[in-house]
Each structure stands twice: as C-alpha cells, then as structure tokens.
Amino acid sequence: MHEASLEEGRESRMKIHWADVIAEGLRGKPQVISTGITPSGPIHIGNMREILTGDAIFRALRDIGESVKFIYIADDFDPLRKRYPFLPESYEEYIGVPLSKIPDPEGCCENYAEHFLTPFLDSMEELGVTPEVFRAHECYERGLYLEAVKEALKRREEIARILEEVSKRKLPSSWSPFHPLCPKCGRISTTSVVSFDAMRETVEMRCECGEEATVSMKEGKLSWRVDWPARWKIFGVTVEPFGKDHATAGGSYDTGVRISKEIFGYEPPYPVVYEWIMLKGQGAMSSSKGVVIEISEMIKAIPEEVMRYMVMRVKPEKHIDFDPGLPILALVDEFEDARKRNTREYQLSDIGKKYPNAPFKHIVTAVQIAKDLDGVMEVLRRGGYEEDREAVQRIAEKARYWLKRFAPHDVKFEIQKSLPESVKNLSPEVKKALKILAERIKYGEWEAERIHREIYAVAEELNIKAPKVFQAIYLSILNKKSGPRAGWFLMSLGREFVIKRLQEASS
Numbered sequence: 001m002h003e004a005s006l007e008e009g010r011e012s013r014m015k016i017h018w019a020d021v022i023a024e025g026l027r028g029k030p031q032v033i034s035t036g037i038t039p040s041g042p043i044h045i046g047n048m049r050e051i052l053t054g055d056a057i058f059r060a061l062r063d064i065g066e067s068v069k070f071i072y073i074a075d076d077f078d079p080l081r082k083r084y085p086f087l088p089e090s091y092e093e094y095i096g097v098p099l100s101k102i103p104d105p106e107g108c109c110e111n112y113a114e115h116f117l118t119p120f121l122d123s124m125e126e127l128g129v130t131p132e133v134f135r136a137h138e139c140y141e142r143g144l145y146l147e148a149v150k151e152a153l154k155r156r157e158e159i160a161r162i163l164e165e166v167s168k169r170k171l172p173s174s175w176s177p178f179h180p181l182c183p184k185c186g187r188i189s190t191t192s193v194v195s196f197d198a199m200r201e202t203v204e205m206r207c208e209c210g211e212e213a214t215v216s217m218k219e220g221k222l223s224w225r226v227d228w229p230a231r232w233k234i235f236g237v238t239v240e241p242f243g244k245d246h247a248t249a250g251g252s253y254d255t256g257v258r259i260s261k262e263i264f265g266y267e268p269p270y271p272v273v274y275e276w277i278m279l280k281g282q283g284a285m286s287s288s289k290g291v292v293i294e295i296s297e298m299i300k301a302i303p304e305e306v307m308r309y310m311v312m313r314v315k316p317e318k319h320i321d322f323d324p325g326l327p328i329l330a331l332v333d334e335f336e337d338a339r340k341r342n343t344r345e346y347q348l349s350d351i352g353k354k355y356p357n358a359p360f361k362h363i364v365t366a367v368q369i370a371k372d373l374d375g376v377m378e379v380l381r382r383g384g385y386e387e388d389r390e391a392v393q394r395i396a397e398k399a400r401y402w403l404k405r406f407a408p409h410d411v412k413f414e415i416q417k418s419l420p421e422s423v424k425n426l427s428p429e430v431k432k433a434l435k436i437l438a439e440r441i442k443y444g445e446w447e448a449e450r451i452h453r454e455i456y457a458v459a460e461e462l463n464i465k466a467p468k469v470f471q472a473i474y475l476s477i478l479n480k481k482s483g484p485r486a487g488w489f490l491m492s493l494g495r496e497f498v499i500k501r502l503q504e505a506s507s
C-alpha cells in the first residue's frame with residue numbers, strides 16, 4: 001500500500017463526528033441544550049434540523065458521561081403574524097392574537113398552537129427525540145419570566161441602546177421590551193406600555209382597540225430579542241442550535257449576547273448555527289410560503305432512522321438537499337451501508353427499533369409483488385433474506401406509502417396475472433432467447449447473480465443486444481419495458497412462476 005493511502009485511511013478513521021467535537025468542547029460542567037419553534041403552521045422537515053442537531057449533541061454528551069438536559073420551548077405565546085394561505089378568511093381577525101389563544105383551525109385540538117405542535121412532538125417521539133417540553137404561554141402565566149420582565153422594563157433604555165447599537169436600527173421612542181396582552185381584544189401586537197409598577201408587578205397598557213387597563217406582568221410577553229436572552233438565564237441554557245437567520249451580524253444572537261451579559265448577568269450559550277434543508281426545486285422550506293413537507297408525513301414514507309441520518313451525516317453549517325422522490329432511495333442505501341459498518345453517523349441515527357437486513361429498495365419491490373405481509377416475507381425469503389416479522393412490517397408500510405405518495409412513475413409496477421397481449425409483438429429471436437433462458441434456469445442454483453448472468457449469456461449466444469432480452473422479460477411479467485434489477489426480481493418471484501411465464505411468452 002502507498003504511504004499516501006495509508007495516511008488517508010488513518011485520517012478517515014480519526015475523523016471525529018461534529019456532535020462529538022462539540023461535546024468535547026463542552027466537557028466539565030452540566031449542560032442544558034435548548035431548542036424551540038413557533039408553531040404557527042405545519043412543522044416541516046426543515047424545522048426538524050434544529051431539534052435533531054440538539055439531540056445529536058445531547059447524545060454525544062451523554063456518551064462521554066456528562067450531565068445534560070435537553071429542553072424544547074414552543075413559542076405558542078407569539079402572535080399570529082398574518083393569515084397564512086392554509087387559513088380560512090375568518091382568521092384575519094386573529095392576527096396579533098397569541099397562538100395559544102386562537103381556536104384550532106380544524107377544531108380538533110385545544111388551540112391553534114397545539115394543532116401544529118401535537119403531530120410534531122408525536123413525530124419527534126417516533127424519531128427517538130424526547131426533550132422536556134415547555135410552552136411559552138404557560139411559562140409566562142406561571143411567572144417564570146416575572147423577574148426578567150421587571151428587569152427589562154426597569155432597564156428599557158439600556159436595552160434599547162444595545163439593540164440600536166448592535167442591529168443598527170432606530171427604535172421608536174415608545175419602544176417597550178414588553179408586550180402586554182389586551183384584556184379586551186386579546187391581541188398582543190397592538191398594545192403599548194404606558195408605565196409600570198415593579199412592586200405590584202403590573203403595567204399600565206394601552207391598545208389600538210381603544211382599551212386602557214392595568215394588567216399583570218404575567219399577562220404579556222417580552223419581545224423576541226429580549227425574550228431569547230431572558231430564557232437562557234431562566235432555563236440555564238448552555239448550548240443552543242439555531243437557524244442562520246438568527247446568526248447574521250446584528251441579528252438576534254448578537255443582540256442576545258449583549259443583553260444576556262449586560263442586563264441579565266448571564267453568560268450566553270454556546271451557539272450551534274445550522275443551515276437550511278432545501279426542498280428540491282423549491283428552495284428553503286417555509287410554512288409561510290407553503291413550501292413544506294410535514295415531518296409526520298415523511299416518517300410514514302421513510303424509516304425514522306434515515307431521517308435522523310440525513311441530519312447526522314452533514315455538519316450543521318452545510319445545507320441539506322432534500323428530494324423525497326427517487327434520490328431519497330440513495331440516501332437510504334447510504335444509511336444501510338453506514339448501519340453495516342456501524343459508523344458514528346449510524347449510532348447517532350439508531351433509535352433501537354428493529355431494522356430488516358434486506359435493503360429498502362428490495363422491500364419497495366417486494367411490496368409491489370406481494371399484497372400482504374406474509375407475501376412480502378415470502379418474497380424476501382426467496383430473495384435470500386430471513387427476516388424479523390416486526391422489522392419488515394414497519395419498513396414495508398413505509399415502502400407502500402413512499403410508492404403511493406413520492407415514487408416516480410417508472411419505479412411503480414404491477415405483476416400481470418396473465419401474459420400481456422403486447423408480448424405477441426416480440427421478434428422470433430427474442431422469443432427464442434426467452435425459451436432458452438427458461439431452460440437454463442430451470443435447474444441449478446436459484447440465485448440472483450446467476451439468473452442475471454444467464455440473461456447476458458443467452459443474449460450473447462444469440463447475438464441479440466442484452467437490453468432487448470431484459471425488455472422482453474419485463475414486458476412478459478409487468479407489461480412495461482423496465483423494472484427492478486432483473487436477477488433479484490426474477491429470483492424473488494419464484495422459479496415456478498418465472499419458468500411458466502417465460503415459456504408462455506416464447507411460444
């Protein structure tokens with residue numbers, strides 16, 4: 001072996017996973033990893049990156065024996081910013097009202113925020129992510145933010161100066177770090193603070209609706225740029241992954257750092273900035289633009305481990321291209337290879353669920369050959385895979401859903417119950433090839449590679465181009481000119497069926 005390649009081998013063995021690098025740097029004191037989201041619409045694959053990045057660091061810290069807590073804060077006290085395309089016209093009236101105080105647009109959950117949060121948290125559990133979940137509206141109502149609200153109101157001018165200095169934007173003279181909830185119209189985005197009483201913990205507020213009232217400091221919320229550093233201190237946050245939109249110069253992390261240190265006297269968390277997940281052909285996923293694939297839908301189609309792997313395999317600072325069509329099968333392949341080699345990326349993707357030995361793409365074929373689970377098990381057995389029933393059941397259901405929802409047309413097929421009419425048009429030479437092939441594979445080992453080789457051998461002997469023979473095989477069985485890799489496909493259909501069909505086609 002060349003010295004250079006030895007060197008490369010050593011390097012790849014020594015490559016440390018990004019989550020382990022971060023964990024090493026944090027060693028030595030208890031850590032709190034915080035993630036969060038505003039549940040204002042369907043929570044999509046793009047939103048998944050934050051919580052999975054947090055989970056990777058959480059696992060990496062646990063693996064080196066460090067004490068670590070993982071929390072998730074749902075910003076359900078944020079107001080509805082606009083009527084999104086998926087909302088009925090009547091929701092115009094809720095603009096400015098906190099998400100936790102708006103009725104569920106579909107009427108099934110406790111409120112608007114829960115409607116989007118519930119399927120997301122359920123999906124996260126499926127993905128093996130189980131942080132401690134907090135809802136912002138409860139945190140405020142329970143008084144967790146009380147001291148921070150008081151401090152922010154007292155030091156309003158200092159905070160305004162920091163915001164202006166760092167973000168280079170002028171604030172109106174009436175600016176307040178606190179937005180009271182209007183007791184009359186229920187909005188939080190149309191109110192302003194007239195004065196406050198730190199002893200009584202109340203504020204005098206005024207609303208665009210005309211209301212003037214005294215409300216508790218528990219009834220309202222800090223503006224985002226103050227809320228974020230306040231929560232670092234309240235929850236003792238030491239690590240936080242966040243999207244690159246917060247990481248721009250003068251952005252909310254930069255202002256957060258100064259407010260955290262200068263106002264709340266708290267050392268800001270270690271930042272882990274992540275890039276977007278781009279949906280093929282449509283750019284960054286965004287609920288407000290309607291460019292989304294919901295996580296709850298994707299995990300019906302793709303093994304949960306693979307969704308984790310997609311995030312684990314790429315450093316947070318690199319964007320991820322996501323295409324749920326054919327390209328996702330290549331990602332599943334890569335995952336299955338990582339699983340065999342037990343790579344660190346695989347370990348961080350494993351969630352202790354049973355996984356079949358047969359590749360996902362075989363299962364995609366198997367579910368199209370067989371109607372039920374017994375049939376799928378049988379097809380896999382013929383293909384040389386003795387499988388765990390439970391493992392196959394989970395993955396086979398996903399394969400069926402992927403076919404229905406995301407697979408391109410040319411991946412789909414149906415075994416024809418009888419010989420298709422179109423076979424009549426095959427040339428005599430091609431029919432002869434099918435006849436000889438049927439003879440050759442009647443005896444001997446029933447094995448994919450061998451069947452595949454025989455197809456080439458027969459084509460060569462008869463001086464026909466191999467693709468013609470392949471096409472004839474697919475035509476005889478699927479009434480299509482293409483299909484899954486022939487050797488494995490024929491093997492999993494079973495010898496008896498294949499021989500009979502080839503003989504019929506050649507007569």
Ligand SMILES: [Zn+2]
Nearest residue numbers: 104108109115
């Ligand atoms: Zn609902």
Ligand SMILES: [Zn+2]
Nearest residue numbers: 182185207209
């Ligand atoms: Zn009002």
